[in-house]
Amino acid sequence: MDVVERSGDEDNSCDAGLVFIGRIHTPWRDRSSCPRNASESEATARIVLEAPYRPGLGSLDTISHVILLYWLHQARRDIVEIVPPTDTRAHGVFATRAPVRPNPIGLSVSQIVSVHADGLTVTGIDCLDGTPLLDIKPYFASVDAKPEARVGWYETRPNPLPPRG
Numbered sequence: 001m002d003v004v005e006r007s008g009d010e011d012n013s014c015d016a017g018l019v020f021i022g023r024i025h026t027p028w029r030d031r032s033s034c035p036r037n038a039s040e041s042e043a044t045a046r047i048v049l050e051a052p053y054r055p056g057l058g059s060l061d062t063i064s065h066v067i068l069l070y071w072l073h074q075a076r077r078d079i080v081e082i083v084p085p086t087d088t089r090a091h092g093v094f095a096t097r098a099p100v101r102p103n104p105i106g107l108s109v110s111q112i113v114s115v116h117a118d119g120l121t122v123t124g125i126d127c128l129d130g131t132p133l134l135d136i137k138p139y140f141a142s143v144d145a146k147p148e149a150r151v152g153w154y155e156t157r158p159n160p161l162p163p164r165g
């Protein structure tokens with residue numbers, strides 16, 4: 001995809017103090033085989049939490065879907081505009097779900113298959129094997145579902161791609 005890099009020489013040193021609470025283990029070792037979004041694959045992923053965070057798994061066995069936030073650790077962070085593969089027009093990176101972004105945080109709404117002592121198994125995720133996990137939150141359909149939501153540029157994109165795989 002075509003990209004525009006950001007201008008300036010801002011200090012990019014970390015000030016957020018994030019910790020990786022675990023890793024997401026998926027079947028995908030390279031970006032070309034990875035699903036482009038969480039709905040594109042029904043493969044299962046195994047999430048393993050670091051030991052100190054495992055008590056946080058309590059009550060997840062009552063939950064069907066979670067929002068997973070993860071760190072797209074192989075993504076460039078200097079890009080502010082891109083031409084997505086499905087389009088010929090440039091879009092601001094914040095109008096896209098591109099992995100390349102100043103803070104490469106990925107999110108998926110994933111379905112829980114099973115909860116384990118050290119983590120969980122989910123379906124509906126699109127990250128590389130070994131991607132660091134930042135957080136897990138319950139998906140509340142009553143709060144999070146917005147059926148009226150629109151992404152205008154995506155609806156008018158010229159090159160819809162066939163599914164991978």
Ligand SMILES: C[S@@+](CC[C@H](N)C(=O)[O-])C[C@H]1O[C@@H](n2cnc3c(N)ncnc32)[C@H](O)[C@@H]1O
Pocket residue numbers: 031032034035036037038071072073074075097098099105106107108126127128131132
């Ligand atoms: C379009 S992004 C969407 C990510 C997430 N579902 C979101 O909406 O924030 C998905 C793509 O990111 C890339 N990707 C996945 N895991 C990555 C990682 N750990 N580092 C860099 N790129 C990654 C793959 O090319 C994958 O197809």
